[in-house]
Amino acid sequence: MPPSRKDSPRSKTPFVSIVVPLYNEEESLRELAAEIAEVSKEMGKSYEIIFVDDGSTDRSFEVLRELHAHDSHVKVIRFRRNFGKSAALSVGFKEASGEYVITMDADLQDDPKEIPGLIAAMGDSYDLVSGWKQKRHDPLSKTLPSRFFNYVTGRMTGIPIHDFNCGLKAYRRVVIKSLSVHGELHRFIPVLAHWAGFRVTEKVVQHHPRKFGKTKYGVSRFFNGFLDLLTVLFTTRYLRRPLHLFGVWGIVSFVIGAMIDGYLSVERVLGLTSLSDRPLFLVGFLLIIIGVQFVSIGLLGEMITRQERDEEVYSIRETLG
Ligand code: UDP
Ligand code: MG
Numbered sequence: 579m580p581p582s583r584k585d586s587p588r589s590k591t592p593f594v595s596i597v598v599p600l601y602n603e604e605e606s607l608r609e610l611a612a613e614i615a616e617v618s619k620e621m622g623k624s625y626e627i628i629f630v631d632d633g634s635t636d637r638s639f640e641v642l643r644e645l646h647a648h649d650s651h652v653k654v655i656r657f658r659r660n661f662g663k664s665a666a667l668s669v670g671f672k673e674a675s676g677e678y679v680i681t682m683d684a685d686l687q688d689d690p691k692e693i694p695g696l697i698a699a700m701g702d703s704y705d706l707v708s709g710w711k712q713k714r715h716d717p718l719s720k721t722l723p724s725r726f727f728n729y730v731t732g733r734m735t736g737i738p739i740h741d742f743n744c745g746l747k748a749y750r751r752v753v754i755k756s757l758s759v760h761g762e763l764h765r766f767i768p769v770l771a772h773w774a775g776f777r778v779t780e781k782v783v784q785h786h787p788r789k790f791g792k793t794k795y796g797v798s799r800f801f802n803g804f805l806d807l808l809t810v811l812f813t814t815r816y817l818r819r820p821l822h823l824f825g826v827w828g829i830v831s832f833v834i835g836a837m838i839d840g841y842l843s844v845e846r847v848l849g850l851t852s853l854s855d856r857p858l859f860l861v862g863f864l865l866i867i868i869g870v871q872f873v874s875i876g877l878l879g880e881m882i883t884r885q886e887r888d889e890e891v892y893s894i895r896e897t898l899g
Contacts, residue, residue, distance in 0.1 A: 593623035595676030599666030600684035601632040605790035607641045611652060613690040621694050628653045630670045633660035664764040671754040679754050683745035685791060689784045696748035696781055705753050705776035708739055708768050709746035709783035723800045731807055735769050739780040742768055746783055756893055762802055766810045774893040820879025824872045832869025838862030
């Protein structure tokens with residue numbers, strides 16, 4: 579009897595695609611693939627695992643080649659060099675065809691046993707379920723900055739989740755097909771999804787200490803994370819209306835500067851003061867210049883974005899008729 583379409587690994591759309599970006603994780607891959615296979619069997623659903631080898635320099639790819647040879651669920655994409663986790667995810671998303679898509683780290687810190695729960699948490703009400711490593715097994719040097727990062731990101735974006743950068747997430751296919759994850763923006767996937775109008779929630783997940791190898795990010799992650807937050811705020815919130823951002827502050831600065839200098843000029847004309855010993859005059863002067871600059875930057879921004887106005891920036895849920 580031919581295998582039923584639903585269970586066949588060759589069926590066009592598996593129930594779930596598991597996307598795993600990895601960089602030098604040779605020791606973990608076999609165990610990870612075995613655990614995913616076990617969980618998927620328990621779920622009784624079709625699946626595919628998409629490993630994206632982000633230019634590993636260890637034996638990761640050899641291990642993947644072997645896994646692929648023995649298991650038709652395993653797909654492997656290999657980068658020529660290390661392009662970063664965002665690039666790896668982005669390519670994995672392109673390749674994924676499952677109804678649901680799971681992302682998880684390759685280092686066994688994320689537990690495949692969480693997969694059914696994450697998909698269940700989506701129910702009918704959500705499009706993205708982000709893992710929340712409530713009890714983290716990482717050194718303090720990582721958890722502390724991470725808390726701060728999550729707090730600031732939550733406050734600035736207004737999205738009430740605790741762990742933006744958790745590698746373990748579940749998505750409906752439509753979410754990953756409509757997001758563009760470039761640069762280092764994988765940290766902000768929930769933000770990008772939320773702003774595209776998808777419904778985002780979180781679920782507490784198990785987290786394990788790193789068993790093999792070491793973390794691929796140093797302190798730089800912290801600073802880069804914040805610069806990226808700026809990028810995200812800018813490109814998603816203000817990209818379409820740069821003058822609103824720069825214009826308001828430009829005008830405020832200009833008006834305050836003009837009032838200060840206007841007042842000092844009147845005093846000077848009335849002969850009450852001499853401008854040379856009023857440092858405040860320079861402050862006003864500076865504010866006026868900054869104000870003009872900001873408005874000009876905003877206008878330049880408008881001119882630049884004008885060219886891209888026609889591009890699709892919204893995300894359509896459905897159309898009838
Ligand atoms: N990773 C990647 N490309 C990189 C850095 C990391 O694909 O340039 C992968 C890495 O192999 C792991 C996941 O991204 O599967 C998370 O990385 P890591 O465990 O080092 O981060 P941490 O858990 O310390 O946040
Ligand atoms: Mg890790």
